[in-house]
Amino acid sequence: MKKVALRASKLSKWFGEGEAKTFAVRDISFEAYAGEILFIVGPSGSGKTTLLSMISGILEPNSGEVWVGESDLWKLTSNQLANFRLNKIGFVFQDFHLFPRLTTAENVAIPLILRRVNWAEAVDTARKYLDIVGLKNKADLPPMKLSGGEQQRVAIARAIAAQPDILIFDEPTASLDGDTGRKILEFIRAEILNPNRCIIIVTHDSRIFEYADAMMKMEDGKLIEIERLANEK
Numbered sequence: 749m750k751k752v753a754l755r756a757s758k759l760s761k762w763f764g765e766g767e768a769k770t771f772a773v774r775d776i777s778f779e780a781y782a783g784e785i786l787f788i789v790g791p792s793g794s795g796k797t798t799l800l801s802m803i804s805g806i807l808e809p810n811s812g813e814v815w816v817g818e819s820d821l822w823k824l825t826s827n828q829l830a831n832f833r834l835n836k837i838g839f840v841f842q843d844f845h846l847f848p849r850l851t852t853a854e855n856v857a858i859p860l861i862l863r864r865v866n867w868a869e870a871v872d873t874a875r876k877y878l879d880i881v882g883l884k885n886k887a888d889l890p891p892m893k894l895s896g897g898e899q900q901r902v903a904i905a906r907a908i909a910a911q912p913d914i915l916i917f918d919e920p921t922a923s924l925d926g927d928t929g930r931k932i933l934e935f936i937r938a939e940i941l942n943p944n945r946c947i948i949i950v951t952h953d954s955r956i957f958e959y960a961d962a963m964m965k966m967e968d969g970k971l972i973e974i975e976r977l978a979n980e981k
């Protein structure tokens with residue numbers, strides 16, 4: 749049986765009051781399973797970022813619940829929520845968010861340093877994660893010396909260094925050419941997905957839709973459909 753990694757229940761977020769009240773996300777419920785890649789797709793302004801922010805403990809919903817394991821996320825204390833963000837969930841941003849003055853290994857070490865691992869040990873462990881993404885030999889370079897696809901892999905290495913159960917990618921291929929984008933997705937499926945990890949990808953890029961196990965379509969803040977696809981592993 750598939751293990752539920754995350755369950756959203758009747759999630760809503762609105763902005764403004766009275767006449768000006770508009771829903772960014774309206775009454776969305778879904779489950780994401782461990783071991784699957786779930787794509788969230790929909791036009792600009794359909795509520796994808798707002799939904800991601802609520803399920804990752806960044807933006808508090810106006811109503812509804814987010815369950816991860818035994819925890820109702822928005823009932824946690826602020827300390828517990830900070831802990832959740834540090835240990836359970838990883839983010840890979842569209843423009844990678846790498847620090848230009850740090851080496852790639854130091855960039856990857858950041859989540860470990862935030863967990864109070866000492867600097868030398870964290871950078872050493874970071875090299876192991878760079879090896880996983882095939883960039884061991886670039887560990888001491890600044891990120892700007894790397895290609896776009898390589899920078900994306902550094903961002904992935906940094907996200908997995910915290911060993912999150914839920915890994916979220918926001919438009920991972922937006923700044924990559926088609927070939928590099930597909931290679932990144934193949935790599936994510938082969939090396940980053942595992943039976944205990946759920947990967948959620950927000951994208952407009954139809955060139956990578958073939959890598960989805962499940963596809964969730966949003967429009968005007970609403971969930972239109974969630975389809976589990978035949979190629980599910």
Ligand SMILES: Nc1ncnc2c1ncn2[C@@H]1O[C@H](COP(=O)(O)OP(=O)(O)OP(=O)(O)O)[C@@H](O)[C@H]1O
Pocket residue numbers: 763771772790791792793794795796797798799
């Ligand atoms: N802080 C805010 N205040 C007011 N309205 C907001 C706020 N954040 C988002 N919205 C509105 O909520 C709706 C959904 O926005 P959201 O950013 O979630 O869409 P999106 O699907 O991620 O779009 P894109 O693909 O362009 O990033 C939009 O109409 C947006 O204007």
